[in-house]
Amino acid sequence: MCGVAGVFGIEGASSHVASILFAIQHRGQESCGAVARDARGRMHGHKGMGLVKQVLNEDVQARLSGSTSIGHVRYPTAGCSDELNSQPHIIELDHGPIMAIASNGDLINYGELRQRLEGDGVVFKSDNDAELIGRIIALYHVRDGLSMEEAIARTQRELKGAFSTVVMYRDLLYAFRDPHGFRPLVMGHIPRTGSGEPTSEGTVFASESCGLGIIGARLLREVKPGEILRLEAGKPVVSVSHAPLEPKHCVFELIYFSRPDSQEFGETVYQTRERIGACLAAKDDHLPNGEDLVVMPVPDSSNFIALGYAKAKEAEFGMGLLRNHYVGRTFIKPTQASRDEGVKQKFNPLPDFFPGKRVVLIDDSIVRGTSLKKIVSMVRGAGAKEIHLRIGSPKVIGPCYYGIDTPTRDELIANRMTGEEIRAYLGADSLEWLEVGDFEGLLPGRRKDFCTACFDLDYIYPPEGFAEKTNVPSARAEEAIP
Ligand code: SF4
Known part of the structure; x- marks a missing residue:
């Protein structure tokens, strides 16, 4: 069990990510981290062993400037408990960092997919499912020339198991979930003052809805099983695709894992x-x-x-x-x-x-x-x-x-x-x-x-x-x- 967070279109996004992660700290206490994209389009990340308040303290939040950020709290399920396996992962290719990814859930076909990628010459830095997901997406996008949406959709079809995932790529943010919807992932909105059409700005993601209130966001809806959402500045949130399979929400989330003040899978915990x-x-x-x-x-x-x-x-x-x-x-x-x-x-x-x-x-x-x-x-x-x-x-x-x-x-x-x-x-x-x-x-x-x-x-x-x-x-x- 882990927790993910994502914030799009709000200055000081990493502070909001840290607050969400603090609210969902119960999902993982071994390590945590955040990545933010600054005004010049560069990604900066920080992660470490320990709790959110210590690792993502105010100094770190100040360094992670920008209006888009993702974060993660981890407890180890696959891969050992060390900093290399902490998330988010920044996926770098020859020409520098291209994306950052954080995910909650384990894959059944991790070994098979990793072997395939290593056969293609991909080098891994961790034993973590999120890095694997990111490297597959990057390969399809960069090597095979698929659009980012196509690369995520193809990856989503190939992965077997649980993944509730957020990805930062250039000035975009993606959120997607496995087709069975094993782990929760909700979308919220921070209302902006002034008039105008609602856009992606002020949109947040959290593993649990209890992470929204702490930053003044309201629950919009769950990311649907098998859905891919794209956030782009000045545009509405786009549901790029939605390919669900038989729902398999984890009943243990309702019994034990989630906070009682959360709403997920259409239930109030x-x-x-x-x-x-x-x-x-x-x-x-x-x-x-x-x-x-x-x-x-x-x-x-x-x-x-x-x-x-x-x-x-x-x-x-x-x-x-x-x-x-x-x-x-x-x-x-x-x-x-x-x-x-x-x-x-x-x-x-x-x-x-x-x-x-x-x-x-x-x-x-x-x-x-x-x-x-x-x-x-x-x-x-x-x-x-x-x-x-x-x-x-x-x-x-x-x-x-x-x-x-x-x-x-x-x-x-x-x-x-x-x-x-x-x-x-x-x-x-x-x-x-x-x-x-x-x-x-x-x-x-x-x-x-x-x-x-x-x-x-x-x-x-x-x-x-x-x-x-x-x-x-x-x-x-x-x-x-x-
Ligand atoms: S119900 Fe049990 S087996 Fe199924 S996802 Fe939850 S913890 Fe895992």
């Missing part, structure tokens, strides 16, 4: 989470309500799921665990050791909150189970009488190949233990998950528009050999066996 909580509560009619029952989230991503549960059950809602906000998301830390340390630093139980309480503890998902085991033990140690774990997603049984760093199948606890064994391992009194079938009711009429592959193995692009390694049947994975 916090409302979806409240519906998930209500769905879990509806299955719990055997768990009696009472004065000693308290519903609480593992903060913050589960807050609205717990709220939805408590409302539906008409039970007390409490925040028994305090979260230290100076510790980042433990999920997106790259090693188990850093994740374990993160849990200890991150949560602390409120004094005198738990004794005598039956706690319905809500979490968004169980991946390895190691962090949740520590949290359950913390709540038990603080005096909870009973702990009933309720999980706002189905069992995670498969890795993600579209831009989320989930572990291998063997590391996923749901593949190693039965439900009862997981409950015992975590130390809870009861444990219930959402079911894959619940998405029908949670996303009425839209279930098929969402990817749920990490829960049901129904990968639209199953990796080579996946079906053979799979012991849970999947219609699509079965089809993939040669």
Whole structure:
């Protein structure tokens, strides 16, 4: 998971990019960067390891002058965590820089495409999908003489997987998205004073709509799956082409990754989470309500799921665990050791909150189970009488190949233990998950528009050999066996 930003036609564009990236910092905390185009048409970039406030500080923003800028926050999924893999990438050819690119998502056919380009003599500086996308576009444009729009469209057709991408080229800005729309990408507008026809000036892009309000922009719409948008000074935004395939929006964005104040895939994130909580509560009619029952989230991503549960059950809602906000998301830390340390630093139980309480503890998902085991033990140690774990997603049984760093199948606890064994391992009194079938009711009429592959193995692009390694049947994975 990463985040992208783009700003067109506003002086000090890199400052706005930095603000958007700060609002979507939860999508990546390892590195970040921005590129801007100055008044003389030269591109200047800055990137580094660390958070937006440190890397893209005010001095850096002042150096990145100009009215067009793109930026990126990264957590590593493909390629290691270092500065070379940070984005945006400036793609240079013999005659100097021609474009800058930032992208969110992973490609399934990265290896195959990179091999092909290396065979054509292309030299890579990173192991990053965004650089690959940029180099393919540059090759088609410069070597094959295609227009930029044609080069992007041809590249878009050849890539398999997830990409929500912004590209700066000369005085233009492009935004495009993979044909399935795995990852979100929204377009917003900063109103300009004065009259006249609306033009591209004041147009912004962000991975999530929560990045718009911070710079005074309003949400216009999502970049559609398979769409290419072109922004040119003084002209309206042009939808150059739109070639969608079967929608496959990542349902985990709604459950966990995105901020609750975002709107994406036609859904409002916090409302979806409240519906998930209500769905879990509806299955719990055997768990009696009472004065000693308290519903609480593992903060913050589960807050609205717990709220939805408590409302539906008409039970007390409490925040028994305090979260230290100076510790980042433990999920997106790259090693188990850093994740374990993160849990200890991150949560602390409120004094005198738990004794005598039956706690319905809500979490968004169980991946390895190691962090949740520590949290359950913390709540038990603080005096909870009973702990009933309720999980706002189905069992995670498969890795993600579209831009989320989930572990291998063997590391996923749901593949190693039965439900009862997981409950015992975590130390809870009861444990219930959402079911894959619940998405029908949670996303009425839209279930098929969402990817749920990490829960049901129904990968639209199953990796080579996946079906053979799979012991849970999947219609699509079965089809993939040669
Ligand atoms: S596999 Fe899971 S995390 Fe990956 S895109 Fe699909 S739903 Fe999202």
